Amino acid sequence: MATALTFAELQQCDDSGDSALLDRIADDLYRDGYCIMDNALPEPMTQALSAYQKALSEQQFSEAGIGRKSLFHKNESVRTDKVCWIDGSSQVGAQWLEWCHSLKAHLNKRLFMGLFSFESHFAHYRPGDFYKRHYDAFKGASNRVLSLVTYLNKEWDALDGGELVLYKDDADTAGVRVTPKLGTVVLFLSEEFPHEVRPATRDRYSIAGWFRVNTTSGNRIDPPR
Template identity: 55%
Template sequence: MTLPNASFLDDDSSLFESLFEFIANDIIEKGYSIRPYALPENLTNLLLNHITELPESNFKRAGIGRAKDHIINDFIRTDEISWITGNSEAGSAWISWTAALQAYLNRRLFLGLFSFESHFARYTKGDFYKKHKDAFKGEGNRVLSVVVYLNQHWSADDAGELVIYDKNLPASAVIDNKKVTVIPSFGTIVVFLSEEFVHEVLPAKRDRYSIAGWFRLNNSIANNIDPPS
């Protein structure tokens, strides 16, 4: 596999083949994949440096809903976001890496993924995003959600976990209330079916950085590109 426009990444493409295969198998088996410290370190560092150097004006309060239905709701979420484009080295490298993942998953799982959109997310101390789904059956075209964490030296005491609710999990002393908890550690990748899993972001005790993105199907009609640029 060749990673377009990502020459600074590891030259051994087999490393990515192996990671992408793990992700694909996880999705087949349980609908989500959690891969700690799996994003290439040089890419993770590049993204972290970029997000921490972004001007305050680049971040906007995140809302819920799209287009005319978009609203700010402090009861649901309090994070800030900045949409990612290919106009920076970090943005271009990230888009190239996700394009390689998209191509692999389409070839391996026949998902028909057409496009990808993503944003940086900044959660300051105490910020949260309550239980929600990224897509609802029959109402959208988000297929796979992708989350990557950019937090160095993060410990369980820092909180800010992603919680995924999996109704198929058996109850046990290890699995509490059918939920999977992910510590937002540096380079950890989470991929899950957008329509299937309720999830939430718990408040953190310090600033927390991540990327959230979605692979989408093609819902373009009459030359109107979806999603719009």
């Protein structure tokens, strides 16, 4: 498995939520509803996450699906990637979740978003895999509010493909293309932006995550997933 981060590296990650970077993320979200930022994560964390994902066994991944709970199903005409949920049981995973917690707290303070919980998974797209155009949440039907993607691909060239294409609305056919380079972080409002993942010519690694609001009501508990 990946080598654990040293104390100094962990401290650097803990200090990584500097207000200037987080303010830039908040400003972009407020202005545009999305943010694309190169090298947003601390480099030690990015390298550790990349090494950790590549060291995971194939058995730790499962075929990705569509929908939640009783509505969950697999549809290879829509998506063909594999996922492994991050539960914080590893040191690297716990540090990643802590970074996202710091981001959540900052966005709640700056933008009053009411973000309550966060869920995320490693995603592996094999050569030719894809995820067709979709929303992460439908208006009024989900508690996913803010989507996050970070990329873990070293020495990625535009000719390798695998771009995330973020569309501004249903009428948009051009979209904003994001090359899945190591350390790039993308955030966008889950209900507002349809998006897709284009096929790549090599293995493509990333983390996908969602910040959620709390929709617990009465005796119905709304778990993270």
